[in-house]
Amino acid sequence: MEEIQVPSYFICPISLEMMKDPVTISTGITYDRENIEKGIFFEKNNTCLATKQSLTCIELTSNVTLRRLIQSWCTINASHGIERFPTPKPPVSKPQIIKLLKEAKSPKMQMKSLKRLRSIASENDANKRCMESAGATEFLASIINNSNEVFEEEDGFMSTKDEALSILYQLKLSKNGLRSLIMSGNGEFIKSLTRVMQHGSYESRAYAVMLMKDMFEVSTPTLLLSLNQEFFTQVVQVLRDEISQKATKASLQVLVHACPFGRNRVKAAEARAIRVLVDLLLDSSEKRTCELMLILLDQLCHSAEGRAELLNHPGGLAIVSKKTLRVSKVGSERAIKILHSISKFSSTPYVVQEMLSLGVVAKLCLVLQVDCGSKAKERAREILKFHAKAWRNSPCIPNNFLSQYPF
Structure with missing residues (x-):
């Protein structure tokens, strides 16, 4: 079949494909609507590709003349397998x-x-x-x-x-749209979403926490510090119910945004977030979800309440040790930070012995042998030094790891 050359002015500068819905932007350049909308609204690129000018106005004007010209060319070349596309809905x-x-x-x-x-x-x-x-x-x-x-x-x-x-x-919504929601009614909208998470259907609860995640990405510390105990209780409940993978990730991200602040860590711990996270980690293998859980556990273990909750869970220390070196570099770094917090601030004789019997010490020795980041190795070495008297000569540590045990 004879190769048909598409006229250059039919081609979208972004995708290099033939335009089906040509629109002209404020710089006078014509693009295909789908491609320019993707660039502006999803990729947040407010620059004209052809002229490199910033778009002060993102109004898209349909180039009807060019569209009809393209459709006519498609009709003329129908015998070559070119299909005429329908007129787009305005x-x-x-x-x-x-x-x-x-x-x-x-x-x-x-x-x-x-x-x-x-x-x-x-x-x-x-x-x-x-x-x-x-x-x-x-x-x-x-x-x-x-x-x-x-x-x-x-x-x-x-x-x-x-x-x-x-x-x-x-x-x-755009960042400005999300900020307007945050400011509306002096924080009333957050309370409304909390009520939806408490009383709404599974679908509405998922939408509520996913919308809240978007809002928290542009929120201020003032908003995050004003969150009440009921908010944390309901977000943790959404997490516990495992409504959907999207809702689970959104719940984790919401809590990660909220828990750099001390008082929020206490509220999350009181909402039994640690127990839920450990239970979920036991069955979770998806990389990003595990990373978020470990990031959140690390934040919560910066509080005494969080560390106590982790140690009270029968599988708390074991699952943190298990996920070390199994998820990702980020996951390993966070897992070791959790163990460091426990070892430094909550290391009773019972906890020290439990870390040994659960294989935590052997895992820390393994960390020193592999490439997992200098910070992680430094923290692992510190933990081993903290309790050298109790651990160094223990038969629970495999012989091949003893050479890595720091003095």
């Missing part, structure tokens, strides 16, 4: 969204309008940004804060709060 406009939001304020129209908003958000990223700029974020947050309306659906009952929460998460 993105929603801001006035359309404002009209829908106005209709949604009526109790009779609210659920219908919310379903329409969900459908619009699912179509493309331009619609999501349009909805955010039209005030959808504030409106959806107000429903989550205030509404208790419940409607019967074909597959069960659905509340307007559930629907609004799923849309809000689906919007993948």
Whole structure:
């Protein structure tokens, strides 16, 4: 078959593929809508690839003339196997969204309008940004804060709060949008999400903690220091229930963001976070999830309450030792930091003997032999030196490790 050369001005500068929905940006350059939206909204690249200019305005204008020219060329070359693509559906406009939001304020129209908003958000990223700029974020947050309306659906009952929460998460809000949620009602929205985690369906609880994870990534210490005990109790409960892998990771990330602060570590420990983490670690093998659990355990073991909880769990020390050198370099470093905290601040004679009988000491000797980072080796060596009298001549340490035992 004869090779067909696509005219260069039909090609998107980003993907080097033929454009199907050409749009022109503020610099006057035309791109394919899907590619430029991915660059702007997902990769956060506000620079024109062709001119290297910053985009002060991210409005995308459909290049109808070029699209029709491309479609005509496809039709002319149909005999060469070129398929004519259909005319793309135009993105929603801001006035359309404002009209829908106005209709949604009526109790009779609210659920219908919310379903329409969900459908619009699912179509493309331009619609999501349009909805955010039209005030959808504030409106959806107000429903989550205030509404208790419940409607019967074909597959069960659905509340307007559930629907609004799923849309809000689906919007993948910008940093400014997330900050507006944090500031709304003087922290009332965090309390609303906590109530959803306490009383909501499994799906809504997952959306609540995943949205909270996004918010915490742009939050301030002031917000994180204001979190109450009920918040930690409910996040830990979501973690315990293992609703989904996404919800589990989001719960871990939320707690990791919150627990650099001492008072929050105590609250998390009181919510039995340590017990849940150890239980989950026993069965978990997914790398990133294990890393997050070990990072969080390390944070919590900076408090006396956290160390006590770890030592009270029958498998606490054993699972930390087991995960050393088995997850990743990050995981090993965190596991050794946990053992260092225990050894330095909570090393009763019973704990020292338990570390020996569980194989922790042998694992620390192994750390000195392998490439796992200078910091990890330094901490392992310190732990072994702390308790040299109790451990050095023990028959529990394999002979091949004794040569690595530091004086």
